[in-house]
Amino acid sequence: MNGSNTGDNSQLILALSKGRIFEDTMPLLEAAGIKVLENPETSRKLILATNDPNVRVIIVRASDVPTYVQYGAADFGVAGKDVLLEHGGEGLYQPIDLNIASCRMSVAVQAGFDYEKAVHQGARLRVATKFVHTAREHFAAKGVHVDLIKLYGSMELAPLVGLSDAIVDLVSTGSTLRANNLVEVEHIMEISSRLVVNQAALKLKRERLQPIIEAFERASQA
Numbered sequence: 001m002n003g004s005n006t007g008d009n010s011q012l013i014l015a016l017s018k019g020r021i022f023e024d025t026m027p028l029l030e031a032a033g034i035k036v037l038e039n040p041e042t043s044r045k046l047i048l049a050t051n052d053p054n055v056r057v058i059i060v061r062a063s064d065v066p067t068y069v070q071y072g073a074a075d076f077g078v079a080g081k082d083v084l085l086e087h088g089g090e091g092l093y094q095p096i097d098l099n100i101a102s103c104r105m106s107v108a109v110q111a112g113f114d115y116e117k118a119v120h121q122g123a124r125l126r127v128a129t130k131f132v133h134t135a136r137e138h139f140a141a142k143g144v145h146v147d148l149i150k151l152y153g154s155m156e157l158a159p160l161v162g163l164s165d166a167i168v169d170l171v172s173t174g175s176t177l178r179a180n181n182l183v184e185v186e187h188i189m190e191i192s193s194r195l196v197v198n199q200a201a202l203k204l205k206r207e208r209l210q211p212i213i214e215a216f217e218r219a220s221q222a
């Protein structure tokens with residue numbers, strides 16, 4: 001199904017995750033004249049009203065945002081490039097980079113681990129990550145053989161307890177790596193969050209969506 005959530009073309013649903021994406025999206029929504037009336041950090045509600053009776057925000061896991069938008073359960077959403085690369089982007093129109101939740105995706109190892117030697121030796125490198133698709137592509141492009149170990153969080157722990165030789169994870173200040181005696185050995189790509197729009201909704205609800213997309217674009221470039 002690639003339809004939209006309702007037959008009523010005036011109703012819009014925006015999918016956001018709690019935390020940095022919700023917080024960083026609020027000023028963009030306000031630039032479009034939309035104010036969320038509840039705080040997801042204090043409310044247990046998953047559907048939040050806004051000052052516009054035709055716009056509601058749903059709160060989902062960061063990695064689930066593309067799925068809700070792909071199937072039309074949400075008309076649009078905000079998701080990190082990391083999440084979109086893992087999802088594949090099917091059924092999603094990605095009109096703008098919002099320049100929020102910026103960080104980088106990197107390879108890191110325990111301090112003292114000779115990464116260059118390990119990758120040149122040709123032995124299989126054990127890599128723990130949540131981002132298996134991106135990691136597979138990165139190492140394949142370098143011709144490095146890897147055993148990928150899928151994790152859902154706390155990747156930094158994996159090399160410390162011998163689960164992996166390396167991790168592929170997101171880095172911003174570097175303090176999580178430092179706190180766990182890890183060092184960045186390769187920079188894979190810069191990451192930021194994108195606006196994603198359901199392709200069918202873009203056609204059926206263009207009149208409602210277009211001004212919001214334009215306001216987001218102006219505010220994210222300001």
Ligand SMILES: Nc1ncnc2c1ncn2[C@@H]1O[C@H](COP(=O)(O)OP(=O)(O)OP(=O)(O)O)[C@@H](O)[C@H]1O
Pocket residue numbers: 017018019020021061062063064079080081082083101102103152170171172173191192193
């Ligand atoms: N330290 C960071 N600094 C800036 N942006 C980050 C950082 N860590 C992650 N991000 C970006 O913010 C997005 C949302 O991260 P968040 O921590 O809210 O979700 P998550 O816990 O990674 O996801 P999930 O709940 O699905 O496991 C990520 O997909 C990424 O694009």
Ligand SMILES: O=P(O)(O)OC[C@H]1O[C@H](OP(=O)(O)OP(=O)(O)O)[C@H](O)[C@@H]1O
Pocket residue numbers: 153154169170171172173174175176177
């Ligand atoms: O370089 P730093 O500034 O330390 O940021 C990097 C950390 O940020 C992210 O975790 P997050 O804070 O989102 O925690 P979570 O994965 O538990 O959600 C990421 O997975 C790293 O662990």
